[in-house]
Amino acid sequence: MREKSEVKSDESESPEERTPMTKTTKISDLDHVVAWDESERRHVYVDGGDLVFKGNEIVHVGPGYTGTADATIDGKGFMAIPGFVNVHSHPFSEPANKGLTEEYGSDKLGQSSLYEYLPVFGLDAEDAGPSTMVAMSELLKSGVTTISDLSMSRDGWVDDLAATGIRAVVCPMMRQGYWYTKNGHTVEYAWDEKAGEKAFAAAMKTIDEATKHPSGRISAMVGPSQIDTCKEGYFREALQEAKRRNIPMQTHACQAVVEFYEMVHRHGKTPIEWLDSIGVLGPDLVIGHGIFLSDHPQIHYPHANDFELLRDSGASVAHCPTVFARRGMVLNSIGRYMNAGITVGIGTDTFPHNMVDEIRLACYVARVFTSNYKMGTTRHAFEAATVGGAKILRRPDLGRLAPGCKADFSLVDMSHPYMQPAHEPVRSLIYSASERAIRHVYVDGAQVVKDGKVLTVDVDAATQGLIEGQRKRLKTVPQRDWAGRTADQLAPPVYGTKDRLPQSRPVT
Structure with a gap:
């Protein structure tokens, strides 16, 4: 990608310094632009078009821009796509689970890793910074320009997020209790309402401070952590605070078989029914992950109508396929939900933080699970990752390329071998090239990825900090595991290690 003007870029500058708010930049003669057609309410291809933005706002999409520009960039050989909007992620800890949770769960707890594995792995709080920065670098390289960070x-x-140049929605998680197991086959809950009140106050303080951040790229949502660790009054108060600030609220619900039956045991209601009964299920609520409804085959609870209740409520769903596919679980299905009018967004709940991979897997698992290729189309998943996520965050200026929207976008290298032949460029990106073809990423009009390299994160330093944090945490795993097991006993390596091998036979 070549600039036709003499504008220079200093990689040491902040995103705000690299793109003055009055500068007009024209990316000319793009092979393709995945543009937003407001009249049809969908993305469309515009071939041979220009993408022009002034400061942090798009002012023109399409061919024949005749206005002035302070800088013109040759876009030939590239496709512009809207920045992905990630609605659910845990960057403070998930990168440290690499090598541990890819294929292990609790056989006697619905195959989930929630109750026996995640509490003993993860990271100590002081090591969350490097983990977050590693995740942000992966997200930016995969074209994510907005991240919802549930930490x-x-x-x-907040300063860490702002320094990366990404657009961030902070969702400080808070709860009144936590789960644990003493035997690997039952889940118990420890309650501490005073600690919950303290966490609530701290979360609201973080939210209010974040929305005032000088970068202008930080917003927030309210986050009662899980449906089974927060009580009725807590949820209602959280919803009041979300409405008062005009921001969404997100909670984990319908994410495990154990959780489903725990709520039935406590209340005689499914998770969806209970949220509805306390007045929380509605347009202000985002449900992560919304999988285990009453009609899910792994539940088969014919005494409720969760899908219809969810559909009619206006609540949204944050869909994160990878973390559940690892445990043999899947949403039923992205096509079914979206076709029924339920707003669905895509998230990277786990490592790797690769949004393109999540989009592809969302399509594949839906088709396999339903035995119907129409229940997980590229349009379903791509729109969930763009305009669906933007709708969830109440940001119609994100997730699309149109005048008046924020200049959040990626440039895809159409000459990349995995993009060729590029008969259908979005399909080539999603199913073949993945993030490898994403070369340049802009957020708020500032370039944050150049030639595949993240400009705003010291990836080497962050990775080293992550490695050290994981090593430190793994040494103390037996102290947290109910059976006193080591990390290798909980999650045995793929292959054993030997000091020496048998002597090879001489060649004759």
Whole structure:
């Protein structure tokens, strides 16, 4: 990608310094632009078009821009796509689970890793910074320009996110209790309402401070952590605070078989029914992950109508296929939900933080699970990752390329071998090239990825910090595991290690 003007870029500058808010930049003669057609409410291809933005706002999409520009960039050989909007991620800890949770869950707890594995792995709070930065670098390289970060409040969290140049929605998780197992086949809950009140106050403080961040790229949502660790009053108060601030609320619900029957045991209601009964199920609620409804084959509870209740409520779903596919679980299905009018967004709940991979897997698992290729189309998943996520975050200026929208976009290298032949360029990106063909990424009009390299994160330093944090945490795994097992006993390596091999036979 070549600039035709003499504008220079200093990689040491902040995103705000690299793109003055009055500068007009024209990316000319793009092979393709995945543009937003407002009249038809869908993405369309525009071939041979220009993408022009002034400061952080798009002012022109299409051929024949005749206005002035401070800088013109040759877009020939590239496709512009809208920045992906990630609606559910846990960057503070998930990168440290690499090598541990890819294929292990609790056989006697619905195959989930929630109750026996995640509490003993993860990271200590002081190591969350490097983990977050590693995740942000992966997200940016895969074309994510907006991240919803569901993390525990910590010092420096918001500044870390802002420094990466990404657009971030902070969702400080808070709860009144936590789960644990003493035997690997039952789940118990420890409640501490005073700690819950303290976490609630800290979360609201973080939210209010984040929305005032000088970068202008930080917003927030309210986050009662899980449906089974927060009580009725807690949820209602959280919803009140979300409405008062005009921001969404997100909670984990319908994410495990154990959770489904725990709520039936407590209340005689499914998770969806209970959320509805307390007045929380509605347009302000985002449900991560919304899988285990009453009619899901792994539940088969014919005494409720969760799907219809969810559909009619206006609540949204954050769909994260990878983490559940690892446990043999899947949403039923992205096509079914979206065809029924349920707003669905895509998230990277786990490592790797690769949005293109999540989009592809969302399509594949839906088709396999339903035995119907129409229940997970590229349009379903691509639109969930763009305009669906933007709708969830109440940001019609994100997830699409149109005048008046934020200049959040990626440039895809159409000459990349995995993009060829590029008969259908979005399909080539999703099913073949993945993030490898994403060469340049802009957020708020500032370039944050150049030639596949993240400009705003010291990836080497962050990775080293992540490695050290994981090593430190793994040493203490037996202290947290109910059976005192080591990390290798909980998650045995693929292959054993030997000090020496048998002597090979001489060649004759």
